Amino acid sequence: MTHPTGRRDDERAGQSAVPEDGRHLTDDEHLVREAERIAVAVGRMFPGLCEVVLHDLRRPDSAIRVIENNLSGRQVGDSATELGLRRIADPDYPGVIQNYSNRFPDGRPAKSTSIGIKNAEGRYIAALCLNLDVSTLSPLALTLANLVATEVEHQGEALETLRDRTGRELRSAIDSFAAQRSSTPRGLNRDQKRELVRQLHREGFFETRSSAQIIADQLGVSRATVYNYTK
Helix, strand or coil: CECCCCCEHHHHHHCCCCCCCCHHHHHHHHHHHHHHHHHHHHHHHCCCCEEEEEEECCCHHHCEEEEECCCCCCCCCCCCCHHHHHHHHCCCCCCEEEEEEEECCCCCEEEEEEEEEECCCCCEEEEEEEEEEHHHCHHHHHHHHHHHCCCHHHCCCCCCCCCCCCHHHHHHHHHHHHHCCCCCCCCCCHHHHHHHHHHHHHCCHHHCCCHHHHHHHHHCCCHHHHHHHCC
């Protein structure tokens, strides 16, 4: 039927799904297209490693708009995931869900992040999802862990110090040891001097040729006595 306005009923019905102000739909589409560019760019940064999917939540039955580095076997036009449906149903659903455990259809473990995109009205219109294939990184992580691992037998024990021990450091260590016992280096008794010399030996102060003489001078004993204290 044709009305005085010149519009037929079916034309009027066809426009019922479009907001009276078509600008909002155009704005939404602009946001989705910008997100599409981001999805492609991020995906191309991590080829074969991170799947990047853009979901158009305005069309949940055919939500996948872009899929870069396809690791899940999904296709453009596939439906929204559970997270997408929750965002459609609840505008207050968290906008970012980050680093959650996930799994690809073939069983490979993944680490995922989902980012919801809202329009100016506060309604979710899209979601950008990143799915990192951690199965390719696990062997590398194990290799690195083995590379930096140390023997349990010597954990917490300083077997050596990879630097030159200077005379200043040596004198400071001797003075500190004596001060902790309310004494001067020469005022230490024989057992304390033996304890000090053995500690200095463990800490690598005997690596330089002049160390024994410096210790002897500080403690008021001979070099021979210093070496005897190390035994």
